[in-house]
Amino acid sequence: MGETTHDAVILGGGLAGLCLALQLRDAFPELDIVVLERRAHPLPEAAHKVGESTVEIGAHYLAHTLGLREHLESAHIRKFGFRFFFSDGRSDLEDVTELGVRKVLPTPSYQIDRGIFENFLGDEARRRGIDFRDGVRVTGFTLGKQGDAHQVRVADDGGGERTLTARWLLDASGRAGMIRRKLDLTRNNGHHANAVWFRLDDRLAIDGWCDDAEWQGRCTPPERWRSTNHLCGPGYWTWLIPLASGAHSVGIVADAAMHPIESMNTFERAQAWLATHQPALAREVAQRQDKLLDFAFFRDYSYGCARMFSADRWSLTGEAGAFLDPFYSPGTDFIAITNTYITELIRHDRAGEPVAPYARLYERLFGSFYESTLALYRHQYPLLGNAEVMPIKVIWDYAYYWGVLCQLVFQQRLTDAALFAELADELDAARALNERMQAFFGHWHAQSQARNPRAMLDQGELAWFAAMNATLHDALDDAGVRQRLRENVALLQSLAATIVERGAMDGGSALSDPMIDVLAATGRTTLFAEAAGVTRTSGHGDSARVTRARAI
CATH class of the missing domain: 3.50.50.60 (FAD/NAD(P)-binding domain)
Structure with a gap:
């Protein structure tokens, strides 16, 4: 030896x-x-591992920190963002609410x-x-x-x-x-969900699943298939992720209590489950079942x-x-x-x-x-099928991610002890506000009418939202990083006030009352001036960005 x-x-x-x-x-x-x-x-x-979709931090790490951008661009698929369809039990994707951008946002991510x-x-x-x-x-x-x-x-x-x-x-x-x-x-983190997935050796071109002209013309270019497509319902979501090899990855991720793993832990059971919950996807899978590459599942995957x-x-x-x-x-x-x-x-x-x-x-x-x-994620799966609440939650979640964690990574501040000490109060306030907002979304879901109209909700039309994405690669000095983080925390506080008042319009004062003390502490309890307005507090100087945009 x-x-x-x-x-x-x-x-x-x-x-x-x-x-x-x-x-x-x-x-x-x-x-x-x-x-x-x-x-x-x-x-x-293709038939190897899950974890095929990247978002902004992961894509930045692979492309810039590790210097692999050329390989990502040449050997993999540039992602057309996240896309959501609230289509439980329905095959008419064109007639349900769709959340996703019409045009690709500036900061790249990849399907790997x-x-x-x-x-x-x-x-x-x-x-x-x-x-x-x-x-x-x-x-x-x-x-x-x-x-x-x-x-x-x-x-x-x-x-x-x-x-x-x-x-x-x-x-x-x-x-x-x-x-x-x-x-x-290993520690139990209180989030209990299961997942099954498989790969098909064929492209699932979702753009061709219906021939409705208006639906076909919503995206430029018309390539929804490049998105990480989510077909959502109460307690679950399914993924569609394209791979450069020509295969497509399909997954079902579900709350363990609402959709037991035993209902989907074989390919045949997964097909039957899809036929009930996502019939359009079930139809496409059935046509390609002879091209199945693999099948696997994880029970209670989060820890x-x-x-x-x-x-x-x-x-x-x-x-x-x-x-x-x-x-x-x-x-x-x-x-x-x-x-x-x-x-x-x-x-x-x-x-x-x-x-x-x-x-x-x-x-x-x-x-x-x-x-x-x-x-x-924790306790949030019941509202995944709510076409009224979930799109607002997605906007909040993205804003929190781009506004705080992305800034720390893109600006190479993960180990900046002085920054964390100086901004401790602001960062703690943002963390606490996020926790309160996640609870609020659950309460709103319980009160919501869960309307699901035929609509295209494009986050890219929110100018402040698109600007957060576009400026992730800005080169900032120490003062600029601190100012950006403070501006983003102020944006989150303003956005929270807007969302709470919008929720109150749907679910009544029972929704807004528990949040009053939180929002009062931010000084932003009266920002919602009109039903379709998203207002943010602008910063000072050249770094101030768009202060108002049309809400989804």
């Missing part, structure tokens, strides 16, 4: 592990990195074929001098204590065994969660983790740590965040600085980001 010593050993060579290796190589060209992956490369295209992408990442890791070993099994590991090195035992397909000694042990083993399970770190970063020089990333929900596709976002924190911990270690205080800081920050994002 041979033994070798390395700076960093990464358990798992999937998306999280290979991206971490590339980020570490860029930060520390001399670092000795080994990546251990159980699956042998090359991986199959995970087989193509991870094959590329493996090749790129080797091109950059990373020791990427595929087709090997980790048979065990020992975590070092009080500064000792870690030991990893590995067996290859030929039966050979070896031990790797590592200063840093980084777990990217996915749901296997090797360190998380060894240390019993938290008690610790992500340790002063003993181990860390977790991706699904090896915590997982939220596939709605809004935050998986790659949180890979970007954890990988950045791991890179900074190693930077401090290599500089001879103590790791413990930074590990504690990054743990708190990650936990805050995780919990504030979890609030978007």
